Amino acid sequence: MPNETITAPEGFRANGVAAGIKTSGRLDVGLLVADAPTDAAAVFTQNRFCGAPIVVGRQHMKGGRLRAIVVNSGCSNVATGARGLADARATCRQVADALGAPVRQVLPASTGVIGEFLPMDKLGVGIDAALGSLSPSAAAGRRFARAILTTDLKIKQACRRVRLGRATVTIAGCCKGSGMIAPRMATMLGYLTTDAHLARGILNRLLREAVETSFNRVTIDECQSTSDMVVLMASGRSGRADTQKRLASFASALREVCESLAYQIAADGEGATRVLEVVVGGARTHGEAHAAARAIAVSPLVKTAVHGGDPNWGRIIQALGQTQVRYAPDHVTVRLGGIVLFRRGAPARNLDRAALGRLMRKKHVTISADLGAGTACDRVLTCDFSREYVTINADYHT
Amino acid sequence: MPNETITAPEGFRANGVAAGIKTSGRLDVGLLVADAPTDAAAVFTQNRFCGAPIVVGRQHMKGGRLRAIVVNSGCSNVATGARGLADARATCRQVADALGAPVRQVLPASTGVIGEFLPMDKLGVGIDAALGSLSPSAAAGRRFARAILTTDLKIKQACRRVRLGRATVTIAGCCKGSGMIAPRMATMLGYLTTDAHLARGILNRLLREAVETSFNRVTIDECQSTSDMVVLMASGRSGRADTQKRLASFASALREVCESLAYQIAADGEGATRVLEVVVGGARTHGEAHAAARAIAVSPLVKTAVHGGDPNWGRIIQALGQTQVRYAPDHVTVRLGGIVLFRRGAPARNLDRAALGRLMRKKHVTISADLGAGTACDRVLTCDFSREYVTINADYHT
Numbered sequence: 001m002p003n004e005t006i007t008a009p010e011g012f013r014a015n016g017v018a019a020g021i022k023t024s025g026r027l028d029v030g031l032l033v034a035d036a037p038t039d040a041a042a043v044f045t046q047n048r049f050c051g052a053p054i055v056v057g058r059q060h061m062k063g064g065r066l067r068a069i070v071v072n073s074g075c076s077n078v079a080t081g082a083r084g085l086a087d088a089r090a091t092c093r094q095v096a097d098a099l100g101a102p103v104r105q106v107l108p109a110s111t112g113v114i115g116e117f118l119p120m121d122k123l124g125v126g127i128d129a130a131l132g133s134l135s136p137s138a139a140a141g142r143r144f145a146r147a148i149l150t151t152d153l154k155i156k157q158a159c160r161r162v163r164l165g166r167a168t169v170t171i172a173g174c175c176k177g178s179g180m181i182a183p184r185m186a187t188m189l190g191y192l193t194t195d196a197h198l199a200r201g202i203l204n205r206l207l208r209e210a211v212e213t214s215f216n217r218v219t220i221d222e223c224q225s226t227s228d229m230v231v232l233m234a235s236g237r238s239g240r241a242d243t244q245k246r247l248a249s250f251a252s253a254l255r256e257v258c259e260s261l262a263y264q265i266a267a268d269g270e271g272a273t274r275v276l277e278v279v280v281g282g283a284r285t286h287g288e289a290h291a292a293a294r295a296i297a298v299s300p301l302v303k304t305a306v307h308g309g310d311p312n313w314g315r316i317i318q319a320l321g322q323t324q325v326r327y328a329p330d331h332v333t334v335r336l337g338g339i340v341l342f343r344r345g346a347p348a349r350n351l352d353r354a355a356l357g358r359l360m361r362k363k364h365v366t367i368s369a370d371l372g373a374g375t376a377c378d379r380v381l382t383c384d385f386s387r388e389y390v391t392i393n394a395d396y397h398t
Numbered sequence: 399m400p401n402e403t404i405t406a407p408e409g410f411r412a413n414g415v416a417a418g419i420k421t422s423g424r425l426d427v428g429l430l431v432a433d434a435p436t437d438a439a440a441v442f443t444q445n446r447f448c449g450a451p452i453v454v455g456r457q458h459m460k461g462g463r464l465r466a467i468v469v470n471s472g473c474s475n476v477a478t479g480a481r482g483l484a485d486a487r488a489t490c491r492q493v494a495d496a497l498g499a500p501v502r503q504v505l506p507a508s509t510g511v512i513g514e515f516l517p518m519d520k521l522g523v524g525i526d527a528a529l530g531s532l533s534p535s536a537a538a539g540r541r542f543a544r545a546i547l548t549t550d551l552k553i554k555q556a557c558r559r560v561r562l563g564r565a566t567v568t569i570a571g572c573c574k575g576s577g578m579i580a581p582r583m584a585t586m587l588g589y590l591t592t593d594a595h596l597a598r599g600i601l602n603r604l605l606r607e608a609v610e611t612s613f614n615r616v617t618i619d620e621c622q623s624t625s626d627m628v629v630l631m632a633s634g635r636s637g638r639a640d641t642q643k644r645l646a647s648f649a650s651a652l653r654e655v656c657e658s659l660a661y662q663i664a665a666d667g668e669g670a671t672r673v674l675e676v677v678v679g680g681a682r683t684h685g686e687a688h689a690a691a692r693a694i695a696v697s698p699l700v701k702t703a704v705h706g707g708d709p710n711w712g713r714i715i716q717a718l719g720q721t722q723v724r725y726a727p728d729h730v731t732v733r734l735g736g737i738v739l740f741r742r743g744a745p746a747r748n749l750d751r752a753a754l755g756r757l758m759r760k761k762h763v764t765i766s767a768d769l770g771a772g773t774a775c776d777r778v779l780t781c782d783f784s785r786e787y788v789t790i791n792a793d794y795h796t
Contacts, residue, residue, distance in 0.1 A: 049719030049727050079715055081744035114712025115745040300698070301791055308792030314512025317477055321447030329447050346479035347513040386792075387785035393699055394706030394784075 004159035005141020009170040009195035011035045011235030013134040016143030019126025021074035021119055022112075029126035030071040030147030031095070032191060033134055037105055038233040040066035041204040043211055045228045051078035052088040053108040057229060060092070060104045064200050066233050067105035069191060070095050070127060071148045073176070076227045077110040077118050087118045094124060098131050109189055111150055111176065111227050145174035148189050151392055152176050154268050158260035160253040164246040167239025169196035171250075173257045175230075177218070177265030188265060190215060190230035192257065196250055197236035206251050207232045214258035218266050218381045219297055230258075266381040267363075271388030275364045276306050281377040282370040288325040289371075289378035295323045296367060296380075303385030306367075309360040311351075313341035316367060331372030336360070402557035403539020407568040407593035409433045409633030411532040414541030417524025419472035419517055420510075427524035428469040428545030429493070430589060431532055435503055436631040438464035439602040441609055443626040449476035450486040451506040455627060458490070458502045462598050464631050465503035467589060468493050468525060469546045471574070474625045475508040475516050485516045492522060496529050507587055509548055509574065509625050543572035546587050549790055550574050552666050556658035558651040562644040565637025567594035569648075571655045573628075575616075575663030588613060588628035588659060594648055595634035604649050605630045612656035616664050616779045617695055628656075664779040665761075669786030673762045674704050679775040680768040686723040687769075687776035693721045694765060694778075701783030704765075707758040709749075711739035714765060729770030734758070 007014050014032045021028040042061045044054050060066075070091055077084045092106040099106075110118065134140065145155040159172040175190035198206070211230050232254075241250040266275045278297045283289035296302055299319040305312035313334045320332065334342040337359040341348055359365065365384075405412050412430045419426040440459045442452050458464075468489055475482045490504040497504075508516065532538065543553040557570040573588035596604070609628050630652075639648040664673045676695045681687035694700055697717040703710035711732045718730065732740040735757040739746055757763065763782075 047716065047719035049715040076712075079712060079740065079743065079745060081742070083744075114710075114716065115740070300787070304788050304791035307788065310792075312512075314474075314477060317447040318445065318512065321445035342477060342513070344479070345477065346481075347477060385788060387788045389698070390702050390705065390783060390785045390788060393702035394708070 003138040003141065004172065005138045005157055006032060006144055006172050006174050006191060006193050007136045007138065007141040008159050008172040009193045009235060010237035011195055012193050013136045014140045014144035015130040015134050016147030017126050017129045019122045019129070021072055021122050021126070027143060027147035028072055028074045029123065029130055030144040031127065031130040031134065032069040032144055032193070033099065034067055034233055034235055036235070037065045037067050037101070038235050039198065039200045039203055040064060040231060040233045041200070041207040042107070042229055042231040043208060049079060051076050051110060051227045052080055052084035053077055053110045054227065054229065055085060056088040056092065057107050057109065060107055063104045065105055066107055067099055067101040068095050069107045069109065069231060071109040071189065072118070072123055072126070073148055073150050074112040075110060075116050075118055076112045076114050078114040078227060080115070080117055083117060087120055090120065091118070091123060091127070094127050095131070107231060109227070109229060111148065111189055148174070148176045150176060151270055152268055154264070156261055156264040156268065158257045160256050162249050162253040164196065164239035164241055164249060169194060169238040169250065171196070171253050171257050173261050175261045175265065177268060188215065188228050190261060192230065192232040192254070193235070194232070195235045195238035197240040198234055198250070202247065203232060203234055206254055209251065210255045210258040213255060214262040217379060218262045219294065262381060266383050269383035270392045271386040272383030273307060273386055274362065274384050276303065276382050276384060277364065277366045277379060278382070279366060279368040279377065279379045280371065281368065282372045282374060283376040284326050284374040286376045286378055289376045290380070291323055292320055292325045292369065292371060293378050293380040295319045296369065297382040300385055303382065306360065306365055307384035307386050309357065311336050311341060311356045311360055313347070316369065317342060320369060325371065327371035327373040333370040333372065335368045337366055401536040401539065402570065403536045403555055404430060404542055404570050404572050404589060404591050405534045405536065405539035406557050406570040407591045407633060408635035409593055410591050411534045412538045412542035413528040413532050414545030415524050415527045417520045417527070419470055419520055419524070425541060425545035426470055426472045427521065427528055428542040429525065429528040429532065430467040430542055430591070431497065432465055432631055432633055434633070435463045435465050435499070436633050437596065437598045437601055438462060438629060438631045439598070439605040440505070440627055440629040441606060447477060449474050449508060449625045450478055450482035451475055451508045452625065452627065453483060454486040454490065455505050455507065458505055461502045463503055464505055465497055465499040466493050467505045467507065467629060469507040469587065470516070470521055470524070471546055471548050472510040473508060473514050473516055474510045474512050476512040476625060478513065478515055481515060485518055488518065489521060489525070492525055493529070505629060507625070507627060509546065509587055546572070546574045548574060549668055550666055552662070554659055554662040554666065556655045558654050560647050560651040562594065562637035562639055562647060567592060567636040567648065569594070569651050569655050571659050573659045573663065575666060586613065586626045586663060590628070590630040590652070590655065591633070592630070593633045593636035595638040596632055596648070600645065601630060601632055604652055607649065608653045608656040611653060612660040615777060616660045617692065661779060664781050667781035668790045669784040670781030671705065671784055672760065672782050674701065674780050674782060675762065675764045675777060676780070677764060677766040677775065677777045678769065679766065680770045680772060681774040682724050682772035684774045684776055687774045688778070689721055690718055690723045690767065690769065691776050691778040693717045694767065695780040698783055701780065704758065704763055705782035705784050707755065709734050709739060709754045709758055711745070714767065715740060718767060723769065725769035725771040731768040731770065733766045735764055
């Protein structure tokens with residue numbers, strides 16, 4: 001089986017080790033290293049209480065070149081003041097010194113509990129251990145993918161290969177999601193590698209576009225994290241995306257990787273038992289389509305109904321009614337899968353309740369609303385809302 | 399014990415009967431009747447998919463005079479098109495004819511499942527039964543308060559008496575809350591009676607002001623109902639609030655009644671085990687204080703932490719960081735009760751965790767944040783977020 005992990009593209013090695021930062025003893029330090037400096041692009045959380053690694057990461061990304069990404073889970077280094085900033089910088093320096101790279105070519109990231117200082121001794125040992133056995137193997141890629149997780153149940157990876165002229169380039173990624181997920185720029189940790197060569201400005205644009213239709217279309221609990229980012233590193237070791245056609249092929253594959261990862265985040269949302277896809281069409285503008293889809297996707301009443309397997313369209317129109325989006329209630333149609341639930345201001349007659357029940361119990365439930373007001377559409381992914389979400393978050397102690 | 403129900407003020411009778419609209423067999427039709435036409439004021443939900451009773455109620459309130467309010471629970475008559483409107487009007491007509499009153503002096507209300515037609519036969523029988531034994535007794539007032547409930551566990555009532563010159567006037571109210579509660583104007587069914595005499599314009603203004611600081615400061619799940627309203631009827635049978643001083647006394651008592659009812663809604667929120675009061679001070683504007691308090695109060699991460707008894711201030715600053723409110727993160731102080739958790743960008747040192755644990759396990763938990771940016775403040779009431787909320791809403795089938 002070919003390597004389909006973050007190390008699949010040429011020029012990358014990775015590792016993940018258990019440094020004891022997580023009390024569970026699971027992997028908690030991940031290192032992703034390029035053989036040589038790469039062109040890189042990143043988007044960061046817009047939360048204003050962002051963590052020290054975000055502050056440092058933004059500074060380092062000004063150079064636009066990255067050699068390594070160092071991630072720890074178990075402690076987010078958020079709200080840790082000057083000491084937190086110093087810790088994030090020291091972590092980068094340790095990696096940079098070992099690689100003989102400038103410190104600004106190392107991007108730090110931390111995820112986990114807010115408001116605690118990084119256990120620098122454990123982290124330092126973990127980084128040394130990870131540096132000692134970096135590998136381009138699939139096993140190493142998977143270890144990295146596992147080391148960045150918090151309450152996720154599964155590792156999240158995606159890989160696509162695409163022909164650019166005579167060369168085949170690879171795009172791979174992994175991410176962590178699970179809780180505190182809301183789309184306002186980057187909303188989790190997401191790492192992407194490719195061996196394609198692209199001009200740096202284009203790399204930036206393509207990343208932003210891909211994030212917009214993928215990670216920025218997922219909400220788990222509408223809580224915007226303080227730590228999150230999506231980063232793309234391009235080693236340039238394989239084909240060049242230097243024509244419009246090649247760029248389009250590359251962009252499409254990058255979007256597929258991001259959309260696959262985003263879907264995996266929704267499917268592994270805290271407590272999730274199924275994915276809910278909300279599609280809104282017939283809106284006046286794309287922004288209004290998004291606002292309407294988002295209103296439905298964030299409603300705890302809709303999400304608990306989906307959990308209970310109940311085609312409760314009343315809660316869908318309640319959520320729509322709460323928005324400022326322009327439409328006439330009498331023109332709205334609400335569907336579950338292909339079945340109309342509500343049309344022209346009234347419930348559909350003679351519903352096939354058995355068929356609805358079957359649709360609601362699937363692993364993927366699609367609710368669609370046509371606002372009958374225009375031609376714009378958008379979609380948002382989320383998951384159902386279960387007791388398990390409460391259990392996870394009521395028992396996850398600081 | 400004096401009557402402290404909705405019939406406590408002079409000039410009102412009430413009743414509540416079980417008409418079989420709720421399958422549970424509980425009281426589901428409530429009738430509140432004034433002995434003579436009263437001056438009245440009302441605020442209605444701003445949800446655009448509002449129910450037929452809201453549409454009819456808005457029309458009837460244009461007259462500003464009410465003789466009766468007829469409420470059913472178990473079926474909300476929302477999204478029921480022309481037939482729903484006809485049903486709401488027919489219900490008013492039945493009551494009006496029995497009382498010899500104009501139909502526009504009857505206000506209808508329905509709460510419960512969305513998208514089903516009212517069972518007019520059962521409702522008609524229930525209204526006749528309720529009309530047959532209207533009473534000014536406390537028992538009748540309690541029956542009315544019970545008949546308007548849906549998933550509420552407790553009836554919610556409040557009563558204040560206030561001296562206006564030589565007269566004593568009474569203000570009483572009851573409401574239903576529980577789920578689909580978010581503050582954008584009225585957000586539940588709330589009924590208020592008084593025997594004071596006030597000019598109608600003043601009645602309107604005082605109701606709006608009282609709702610603003612009470613019902614509009616409660617959120618359970620940030621879902622804005624399609625059915626809700628607050629109505630105040632003034633029989634004028636007792637003292638006149640006709641001087642500035644008397645008006646102020648009356649306004650203050652009215653606000654107390656509304657705030658007591660709002661608090662009861664938070665305490666009986668779906669699945670609630672404790673009330674969470676979020677106070678934000680030091681904001682640039684009142685609107686920003688409200689936005690910040692609201693952001694904390696709606697966060698499922700904060701609410702599950704409160705449920706778990708965990709002073710997780712990281713989630714509080716995460717919620718603050720997500721807003722557009724103006725402040726410098728380094729100037730923010732977060733307290734639980736009187737204990738500082740977070741100050742000047744860093745966690746407080748030497749926290750008394752035992753004291754914090756005791757505060758978190760109380761029935762009323764207060765989180766306060768000082769933004770250090772101005773002088774405006776506001777507060778929002780909500781409840782914790784439990785598995786029981788999910789159970790209630792996943793199992794409440796359409």
